[in-house]
Structures are given as C-alpha cells and as structure tokens.
Amino acid sequence: MIKLLAKLLRVLNSETDPGQISLGLCFAMILGLTPLLSLHNLFVLLLVFILRVNLSAFLLGLALFTGIAYLLDPLFHLLGLTVLTAPSLADLWTFLYQSMWWRLEHFNNSIVMGSLMFSVSIFVPVLLLSNLLIRRYRQHVMVWVQKSRLMQMFKASKLYQTYETLSSWRPG
C-alpha cells in the first residue's frame, strides 16, 4: 500500500496527463463499486489495458472504491430495485431479459443494476472533477506542499524514501 501511495504521489507530481489519472480512477470506480464478477467489468478491464490510463491510479482507486462499495450496498440495492420494478421500464427490462448476454450480465440483480447506474451516472462528473482537482493541485498545492513543514517531515519518512527510490527507477 505504501508503494502504491508513493506511486500515486509520483504520478500526481509528474508530468502525467491529468486525464489519464482521472480516467484510471473512474474505471476503478466502476470496477470497485459494482460486483467484481460481472460481464461489464471484463469490458472495463479491457479498456483499462488498451487505453493509456494510469494504472497506479486505477489500482489505488480500485482498493478505495471496493471498500466504499460495502458501505453503499444498501443504497445500490434500493436504487436498483426501484429502477427494476418501475412500471415504465418494465418493457425494456423484459426485452433485455430475453437476451443471453444481458442475463449473463445479471442486470436483473438489484445491486448490479443500482451500482452500475450509480457509477456510470457519476462517471463524467467524477472525471471532470478529478481532472480539475489534479490541475489545481499541481498549480497551487504542490509547491506549497513541497515547502511545508509537514512535507519536510514527510521527506524524512520511509514512505518518501520509497517514493524517491521509485523515482530513481524512472527511465530517462
């Protein structure tokens, strides 16, 4: 975990495109919030592999959102159940229910539906927000943090040593 945090710090402080970090976090959000063994997660994983998203951000986000998912399960259940039993959507769900792939997706489960709807609906806002926050961090916070007394103490810590070690491995 220390290595992962160090990597994240390195990424935040590096020249990596904020979009790549944000996208990694957002993909991690879908994978972490929805049940792991779902068909859509295979697709998300494929995207994570072939798009140049930041893997450190993805892995850290995955750990973070998986933990959050346990807390949000009751909310996902309520949301999913409401959507699945909405009379106006019954025809759509009945249509999807006939499809083998959608059945394999297990869309008719309240937690799958609720968590997927939740994570997809906040995907773009989270992407934009995290992009903005990373940029602001780099512009305003990073320099101030570097000079702060706390950071000075942190630089003397084991975590920072690890960060430095990893930084030295960076090619080029």
Add this chain to the structure above:
Amino acid sequence: MTKWIRWWGLGAFVVFAAILSCVWIFAVDGWVKGVIEAAGTKAVGAKVEVDAADLSLFPAGLSLTRLQVTNPKRPMTNAVEVARVITGLDGLNLLRRKVIIEEMALEGVRLGTPRATSGAVKPGSDVSPEEEETGMFSLSLPALEVPDVKNILEKEGLETLRLLEALKADMQREQEVWESRLKGLPGKAQLAQYEERVRNLKKAGKGGLEGLLGGVGEVQALKQDIEQEIASLTGAKKEFEDTVVLLRTRYKQIQTAPQRDIQHLKTKYNLSPQGLANMSQTLLGPQIGSWVHQGAAWYERAKPLLEGARTVGGEDGPQVHKPLRGKGLDVHFKEAHPLPDFLIRVTKVSVGLDLGDLAGTVHNITTDQPTLGQPTTFAFSGDRLKGVQSVALEGALNHVEPADSKDQVIVQAKGYELTNLALSKDAKWPVTLTSGMSDINLNAELKGQALTVHGAGNFRDLHLSAGKEGDPNSLTQALSSAVAGVSQLSLQADVTGTWEQHDVTVSSDLDRILQDAAGKMVNELAEKFGAELQSAIAAKIAEPMQQLKDNLSGFERIAGELTKRVTQHNDVLNSLLEKSLPTKGLKDLPGGLKLPF
C-alpha cells in the same frame, strides 16, 4: 489519438484473460464437486460425496464419478450410490443461469451400500433409532373361556341399570310435579261455586221478563267461565298423557337394553366371531399402514423438489426473489420461451438391486413444473429378476397446477417369490408365510391431499406356518390348522384418507377360511356367555323393573282424577244449558230477540 492507445495493453489483456481461463479450467472441476457436495449435503441432511467431477465446455457436459448419498438415518450406509453420472448440458441456457440437462445417464445405481466412514453431518446427532417392530402386530383373537359373569357385572357399568335409575328418578319427579299441579287445577270447590251460581240464575228466571233479561248476561258469563276451566283441564290432561307415553316408551327401551349390554360385553371380552371375519385386516393392516408411513416420509422429502422455489418470470409482471443477504435481490421478468431454472429432460437409470437390474427412464425432472407445463413421469421395468419374473413401475408426478396436484404410481409384479414373511409376531399366535408366489398390482394416487391406494394380490403355492408347538388353546389350534391348509389366496387392500390420517381396509379369502375353521367354536362360546349374562342381568334388574311398573300404575290415578274433573265440569255445563234454565217464554221474546247461545 495514439497517445491514448496502449497496444501492448491488448496483448496484456489477452494474456490476463488466458491466465484467468486456465485457472478456471483447472479449478472448475473442484469447484463443481464442492458445490454439488455442499448443496447435496444441505438438502439430504447427511454427507453427499463425489469422487470426481469433470466439466467439459465443448460440448457442454458434466460427469460425476461415484456419487454417494448417505442415508441420514443410517450414517454408515449410503441410501444411493451411483457409479457414474453423465449429463449433457445446454451451454447457452447455462449462460442464462439455467441448468438445462437434455439427457442424464445414471450408471450403476445401487441402494443401501455400506460406507467406509460415517456420513453423519453432526456425529451422533441424526441417528434415529430403528422403528420398533415388535408389538406392531398385536392380534385381537377371540377369547376361549367364558369369563366370570358375576365379576363382569360387578365391575362393568351396565347401560340397563343406568337407564333404570334415570327413569326411576324422572318418574318420581313427574309424579310430584303432577300431584302439585292437580291441587292448582279446578276441582270440587270450583264445581260447588258453579252449582251455586246456576241455582241463583234459576231463581232470577222466576222474576218476570226483567229478571229473565238480566239473567241472560249472567248465563253467558257463567258458561264462559266453565268452558275456560274445561279447556284448562283438557290441556293439562293432554300434557299428562304425553308425559306418560314418554315414560312408557323409556320403560320399553329398558326392556331391550340388556341385549345391547350383552352384545357390548361379548365384543369387549372378545367373544364375537367378527374378530375372525376381519383377520386379514388384523394381520396385514398394520404392515400396510407402516408402508404408507414410509411412502409418506419419502414423499415429504421429495415434495420440496416437486414444488420447488419458484423462480418463474411471472405472468403478472416482475417477481422479486430474495437470495442471500448482501447479494441483492433478483427481479425476474416474463420470458418469451420460459424454462425452469433446473430441468433434466431425460434421465436414464439402471438400478442394481439384490434381485437384479431395474432399468428405467425419468422425464422432466424439474423444480418448476408450472413453468415447464409438463409433469415428471417415470417408468421402470425389469425381467427375469431374482425372486420375481417381472416388475414394472410407472407413474407421474403432476404439479403443473400446484393447487390441483396429482401424483400417481402403478406397480405390477408378476411371479414374486415370498419367503419367510412374518405376518404376525404376536406371542399368542405367530403366523409366518414360509414360501409362496404372488402377482401384485398396486395403484396409488395422491390428488391434492386425498390419498387413494388400491392393491390386489393373487397368492399361490403358499406354505404358511402358524401357532406354537404344544399350544393348549383350542381356538388357535383350529386357526393354525386352517392356515396351514391354505395354498392360495386373493387379497384386496385399500387405503383412503391423507398421508397423515388414513384408513386401511384389507380383505382376503383368509377371513372366510378362518371363520369356517373356528367361527362355530367362537359362536358357541359367545352364545353360552350371552345366556349367562342375560339371566344374570335379568335377575339384577327384576326388582327395579317391578318398582318402575308400580310407579307407572301410580300415574293412572292422576289420569283418572283429571278425567273425572273434566267430566264433572262438562256435566255442570250441560245442566246449565239444558236443564237448569227455563226455556218457556224465551221463545216469545219481544221483537224476535234470540239468546246468544
């Protein structure tokens, strides 16, 4: 754009997917084995074990090697052991989370095989003791000695005496009531008053026209008074006669009560030949009843599978089913081509029994018949088996409409050899069927809760042994002799009711044979016992009956008094109308006036 694409990532994904697939392929067999064992153990309540499971994808199928299902009541014995189970799975439906097996073959099915280790889930917790068989057959043979009548009458409460005492008390009470009522009814005092009023009227009649006219109103009033008294007396007389009729009826009933007492005591002390007329029921009824109970136990075990946890997409919109906690809820929708979640279309079974191999086919094993729309049917047969020429079993478990379920089983066995079958383990009269052959037909039907079973058997080449050596009892000797001579029999058995409460009716030639053999003997004893009882009861009730008769004659006096009073009142009325009043002059009333009576 290319800065966003990581081409080596595609390769990495393929490698990652391949690794996952390999892990799945290597681990899935163990996972399937574990799932089957866990689910089976939970369902049976004892260990279900599989030596090996092999899941293939192309074509989709599953084979199990040595499936053992422990008998929950005997943890060291397998209820069923199957050498090999081969199934062909519908792969596409499996992706839709439906286990649809087109064909399943069960090879080397054996029942009651021993286990190397205990199959109890919790050691010692689920071992129920074997059903106690001794005492199951408690015969109710007719008695052989005439019981002591004096003792019986001392300890038995006779219906005759009970009726006698009740009638005696009622008579006493009625007599007191009527004596009291007689005092309140019109009698001599009222008669004397009326006679006085009549005399006064006569006097008034001699006082000319004015007196005559004044007397008309008085006469009418007197007539009404007397008629009211007569009506009151007549009503009381009628009521009294009804009471007496009722008491006399009860008296007559008491005269026939001793016969009922005698019949009751004969039955109670087993001196009735009816016991012999129903010996088939006595011998085989409990055994058939225990078979029905065994059938009920198996049926109750299978019932949840037949009625199942319905996961059908409803006709009336989405249906919600609650799975494990924390896993959310599955909402099911109507399917265009609905299929149950679990279905084995055809199961071919070969069962190795002690008497040989029995082969058969089961169609449509499912937990959700309403969705499939077809019942589970089965047919098994075996020829030239050890101890039976042929046996066929077929039936249907129809729960397509759960509210109108109908299960039926038909069994036919031809040339079934019977050996050492204990028909009665009673100490007084043990009966054993040493050897014999039989043809048996059985038709059992369970419609809703209503159970109907009809069985018919033809038995031939029978060798029966009955009784004990040196038996001093002449009745059991006669019965044993009769039974030993029986070489063929036909038997009918019917069970009606429900699994929990049912009546077993058994009849056979044996009833007639036994009645012929020992019925006369029992009848003679019964007649002797009856005669002794009759004379003893007659002696016991002679005095109370005479008292009742005397009490009844006491009622005649009351009846006579009531009749007398009615007559006297009528006489007074007649004398008033015909003799006591002057008729001369009444015809000449002015203005053609007429008397109002």
